[in-house]
Amino acid sequence: MGKTTTVMNLAAALSRANNVLVVDVDPQQSAARWAERAGDDLPFDFAADVDPNNIMGLRDLDGYDIVPRRHAWQP
Structure with missing residues (x-):
């Protein structure tokens, strides 16, 4: 329900002033597909x-x- 979109947009916003690493550990790898595109x-x-x-x-x-x-x- 929008979790991947939220994480990716939040990371983009935070990256304006920070060094950000997003880690996709979801077996569906939705964020990984987003990142590849x-x-x-x-x-x-x-x-x-x-x-x-x-x-x-x-x-x-x-x-x-x-x-x-x-x-x-x-974890």
Whole structure:
């Protein structure tokens, strides 16, 4: 019900003043398809992964101010 649209638009707005990484962990990968269509025009970084171990490691990345997740799974 608009969750992907909300996350992607919020990330775009936040990326105007922050380094943003969106992580799509939803098995449907709706945000990943959105990001693929945007290509180089996407104003923030994007990752798609459903492996909890990989997702937990994203917290340790340097250089990002905000990491919103589009998720079905919550760590």
